[in-house]
Amino acid sequence: MNAPVKAGEVVRAVDFGDAAEVLRIEGFVADCGASLFHRPAWLRAVANGTGQRAAGLVAERMGVVTGWLPLTEVRSPLFGKALVSSGFGVGGGIVADSAATAQALADAAKGHALRGGFADIELRGGVIPDGWEQWSDKHCGFERALAADDDAELLAIPRKARAEVRKGLGFGHRITVGRSAADLAAHYACYSASVRNLGTPVFPKRLFAAMIEAFPDSADILTVWQGETPLASVLSFYHEDAVLPFWGGGVFAARAARANEVMYFELMLHARHQGMTRFDFGRSKTGSGPFAFKKNWGFDPQPLTYGAWTAPGAPRRNIDPTDASYSRKIDAWKKLPLPVANLIGPWIARGLA
Numbered sequence: 001m002n003a004p005v006k007a008g009e010v011v012r013a014v015d016f017g018d019a020a021e022v023l024r025i026e027g028f029v030a031d032c033g034a035s036l037f038h039r040p041a042w043l044r045a046v047a048n049g050t051g052q053r054a055a056g057l058v059a060e061r062m063g064v065v066t067g068w069l070p071l072t073e074v075r076s077p078l079f080g081k082a083l084v085s086s087g088f089g090v091g092g093g094i095v096a097d098s099a100a101t102a103q104a105l106a107d108a109a110k111g112h113a114l115r116g117g118f119a120d121i122e123l124r125g126g127v128i129p130d131g132w133e134q135w136s137d138k139h140c141g142f143e144r145a146l147a148a149d150d151d152a153e154l155l156a157i158p159r160k161a162r163a164e165v166r167k168g169l170g171f172g173h174r175i176t177v178g179r180s181a182a183d184l185a186a187h188y189a190c191y192s193a194s195v196r197n198l199g200t201p202v203f204p205k206r207l208f209a210a211m212i213e214a215f216p217d218s219a220d221i222l223t224v225w226q227g228e229t230p231l232a233s234v235l236s237f238y239h240e241d242a243v244l245p246f247w248g249g250g251v252f253a254a255r256a257a258r259a260n261e262v263m264y265f266e267l268m269l270h271a272r273h274q275g276m277t278r279f280d281f282g283r284s285k286t287g288s289g290p291f292a293f294k295k296n297w298g299f300d301p302q303p304l305t306y307g308a309w310t311a312p313g314a315p316r317r318n319i320d321p322t323d324a325s326y327s328r329k330i331d332a333w334k335k336l337p338l339p340v341a342n343l344i345g346p347w348i349a350r351g352l353a
Contacts, residue, residue, distance in 0.1 A: 004114070009066060009101065009158045011108045014056040016044060025058060029095070035125070036239040037089030038070050046072055046087045049207030050051025055083070057108050059101045067096030069126075071103045073116070082120040082317050083113050087353035090139075090283040093126020093307070096222045102127040110309060119314035128307035140293040141303035142281035143242070146158070146272045153268050159215035165334040168258030174225040175266050179212050183221040186230035187247075190223070192342050194249025199330030201345035208235055208247065222267050224250075224259040229257040231259035236267060242278035243271035264297070319352050 015021055022040045036042060043054035052072050059067030061242065072087025086092035096102035109121050128134040147153040157165060160337045176183070184205070192202040212219055214283035223233040233311060234248030245267055250260045268279055281299050284290040294299060310316050320327070 003089070009056055009059060009061040011059045011067070011101075011104050011237060014040075014058050014110070016040065016054055016056075021058075023180060024065055025056075025068055028068055032095050033240065034068075035089075035091035036237055036244065037086035037091040037124070038068065038095060040070070041214045043070055043072060043085060045210040046207070048214075048351070049210035050088070052087055052202055052353055054174045055112070057105050057112065059096065059105055066098070067094065067101040067105050069109055071109070071112075074119070074351060074353045076350060079316050079319055080120070080350040081116075081118045081267045082122060082353075083109060083116075083118050084122045084353050085124060085126070087299070088203070089124060090141075090304075091125045093123040093127055093128070099127075101128060106132070107108075108310075113309075117176075119311045120317045121309045122317075123290070123307040125304065128305060129309075132307045132309045134260050134305060134307040136303040136305040138286060139283045139302050139304045139306070140286055140291060141283050142299035142301060143280060145269060146277055146279050150269050152336060153272070154265070156298060157265070158296060158298045159237065161261070164258055165261045168262035169265075171226070171257055171262075173231070173257070173259060173262055174227075175222065175262075176225065177220055177222045177270060179216075181221050183223065183233075184209055184212065185221045185234040186225075187221045187235055190230050190233040190254070191235075191247055191249040193251045193338060196336065196341040196345070197252065197334060198336055199333045201333065201349040202342060203247075203349045204346035211252050215302055221269060222263060223266055224254075224263045224266070226253070226257060226259075231257055232263045234263055234267060236271075237278060238271070238274060240281045241276055243267065243274070244280045244282060246282060310325075343351065 025040050046052060047054040055071040057069045058065055068087045070092055072084045074082045074084050074087060086182050088099060094102045094105050113121050142154030147156045154162060187208060188205050195202050205240050218238040221233060221235050224231050231254040234245045236243045237246055245264065254260055271279065281294050283304055284294060
């Protein structure tokens with residue numbers, strides 16, 4: 001597919017098998033200060049970890065990238081087919097050096113969707129094209145600067161949340177940071193229990209392994225232990241000058257042990273020692289428990305603007321767990337034995353990109 005945009009500019013599908021092309025897009029993402037979720041490495045890790053195909057549209061002029069739209073081609077027997085920018089991420093969308101290029105990428109995406117039988121295109125940030133549905137009231141992002149030293153970091157946490165951190169530190173939990181198979185196993189034990197308790201199917205374990213492999217110098221796992229038992233664990237990314245604690249959770253015993261509080265505080269210290277200057281706490285649904293948790297830690301919510309296009313006559317894809325239609329399913333999922341949830345959850349969750 002080649003679509004003329006303006007003199008000398010072309011929009012086309014990306015060839016992920018072309019190492020030079022992928023490198024040029026990675027450079028464009030870095031030069032634009034775009035998100036982690038715009039990186040081709042993210043798309044390929046999603047593909048390797050879930051089987052959902054990496055795609056994308058690039059605009060270029062005389063061999064120079066002028067625009068980029070990363071896409072994950074989501075195919076699910078339960079949730080239908082959609083193009084998501086970016087799959088399993090909280091950011092993405094169109095990045096372009098002009099409004100005309102952004103519109104050309106959007107038009108090309110619609111053509112790609114119609115040819116492939118995808119009923120929806122979801123943009124998690126970036127330029128939202130004219131005529132597309134958009135909203136800013138469902139999710140908020142949370143980010144702030146890291147403090148100058150360990151003591152200042154603790155004092156930067158508001159009083160009530162700081163008291164919980166102090167209680168957790170008083171237990172003397174063991175902290176590990178690594179990327180090994182043992183780190184992945186500890187993380188999955190904590191994360192899978194956490195999401196089952198929330199009524200959510202867990203992502204495939206191989207997704208986390210694929211991410212660790214795709215970002216060898218910018219991803220790790222921090223785990224809080226009680227003896228030889230992992231209580232809480234988080235897989236984090238380091239992008240530009242920010243740490244992103246992306247997939248984290250704890251077992252039931254983590255609550256009394258304040259392990260989640262210790263986990264995030266220790267990650268703040270670890271990230272600063274790695275040269276990071278910002279803590280990106282990620283997104284949370286407006287009004288949710290995680291939303292309140294992050295506010296209590298002194299993070300100001302910033303509304304995130306997302307957009308979507310739906311093919312004419314097609315119903316919108318709905319994967320919002322707060323929708324009333326999912327309430328009974330969530331309640332039932334919470335009651336599943338963890339081995340059962342971990343067996344069937346990944347098959348379902350791979351369609352929740």
